[in-house]
Amino acid sequence: MKVVPGGGTAMSGPVLRKLQGFGRLDDADAAALAMLEAGTRPVPAGADLICEGDRPEGMIAVIEGFACRYRLRENGARQIMAYLVPGDICDFDSSVLNRIDHAVGTLSNCRVARVAPEAGRDLRSRPALARSLRTAALVDEAILREWIMNLGRRSAVERLAHLFCELLVRLRAVGLTFGNSYDLPITQLDLADTTGMTSVHVNRSLGELKRAGLIERTGRRLTLCDLPRLMDMAEFRPNYLHRERPEAA
Numbered sequence: 001m002k003v004v005p006g007g008g009t010a011m012s013g014p015v016l017r018k019l020q021g022f023g024r025l026d027d028a029d030a031a032a033l034a035m036l037e038a039g040t041r042p043v044p045a046g047a048d049l050i051c052e053g054d055r056p057e058g059m060i061a062v063i064e065g066f067a068c069r070y071r072l073r074e075n076g077a078r079q080i081m082a083y084l085v086p087g088d089i090c091d092f093d094s095s096v097l098n099r100i101d102h103a104v105g106t107l108s109n110c111r112v113a114r115v116a117p118e119a120g121r122d123l124r125s126r127p128a129l130a131r132s133l134r135t136a137a138l139v140d141e142a143i144l145r146e147w148i149m150n151l152g153r154r155s156a157v158e159r160l161a162h163l164f165c166e167l168l169v170r171l172r173a174v175g176l177t178f179g180n181s182y183d184l185p186i187t188q189l190d191l192a193d194t195t196g197m198t199s200v201h202v203n204r205s206l207g208e209l210k211r212a213g214l215i216e217r218t219g220r221r222l223t224l225c226d227l228p229r230l231m232d233m234a235e236f237r238p239n240y241l242h243r244e245r246p247e248a249a
Contacts, residue, residue: 013174013175014062014063014086014087014174014175014176015033015061015063015087015089016030016033017087017173017174017175018087018088018136018173018174019033019129019132019133019136020132021173021243022131022132022135022136022139022242023128023131023132023135024128025128025129025132026128028126029126029128029129032122032123032126032129033129039113039114040063040111040112040113041111041112041113042109042110042111043065043106043109043110043111043112044106044109045065045106045107045108045109045110046105046106047105047106048103048104048105049067049104049105049106049112050090050091050100050102050103050104051100051103052071052072052100052101052102052103053099053100054099054100055098055099055100056091056100056117057114057116057117058091058114058115058116058117058119058120059089059090059091059114059115059120060089060090060091060104060112060113060114060115061087061088061089061112061113061114061115062084062085062086062087062088062089062090062110062111062112063086063110063111063112063113064086064109064110064111065086065106065107065108065109065110065111065185066083066084066085066106066107066108066110066184066185066186067083067084067088067104067105067106067107067110067112068080068081068082068083068084068104068105068107068190068194069081069082069084069090069102069103069104070102070103070104070105070193071102071103072103078193079193079196080190080193080194081102081144081147082140082143082144082147083107083167083194084104085167085170085171085174085176086171086174086176087173087174088136088140089115089133089136090104090140091104107185107186107187107190108185108186109185135242139240139241139242142240142241142242143166143240143241145240146162146166146240147194150162150163150195151195151196154234154235156195156197156201156202156204156205157205157208157209157233158233158234158235159195159196159197159205160191160195160202160205160206160209161209161214161230161231161233161234161236162234162235162236163191163194163195164215164222164224164230165224165227165230165231165234165236165238166236166238166241167182167184168180168182168224168227169238169241169243170241170243172243173243178221179223180223180224180225180227181221181222181223181224182221182222183220183221183222184217184220184221184222185220188202188203188206209230212229213225213226214226214229214230214233215230
């Protein structure tokens with residue numbers, strides 16, 4: 001199912017909080033961002049926001065929930081290549097492409113907004129907004145490089161540990177953490193498709209992290225119980241996110 005967001009509700013805080021973290025935005029920039037919002041709409045888990053092969057139709061902002069970039073093999077096997085969390089805007093530069101070469105889908109129930117192409121052009125006329133969006137896009141590229149390192153050179157438990165540390169930094173930047181805890185509304189299958197493991201291997205690795213006293217998961221809430229040890233295990237260095245180092249709460 002392909003969903004084109006619409007409606008009349010303005011975007012809420014995460015997008016502005018994220019962009020302000022990359023550079024100063026004045027009141028006019030914030031007002032311009034609000035005017036550019038095409039509205040938000042709830043989207044159920046498992047929906048495609050963008051299908052591979054689509055023509056670019058502007059940018060999509062995630063306001064609530066988790067989405068992802070992914071590709072499918074002919075046998076249906078999925079590789080998740082990026083998480084889109086609240087505050088993330090995808091496809092800032094997609095207007096230069098004829099077709100989109102991957103899909104974007106929801107991993108949980110989400111609320112999303114679409115920024116129309118003409119609104120995107122107005123963004124580029126505002127230096128501070130354009131600079132923050134460009135920085136966000138460069139960070140997305142840095143995250144992809146780190147994920148490649150994860151898949152190629154880290155062990156199973158190290159892959160999960162690194163991912164959990166990264167999400168703490170990203171969600172903390174938009175005010176969605178509770179100490180060293182946050183909501184992780186995704187399944188073990190999603191984690192498997194992210195880390196290149198089977199669901200059984202993910203379950204075994206999560207158990208190893210729990211037994212070591214490093215994490216605890218209750219329902220959707222994930223707690224990083226010993227953040228310094230978890231970061232050391234994963235060799236997590238958050239410089240690629242251009243955010244402050246997460247200290248233990």
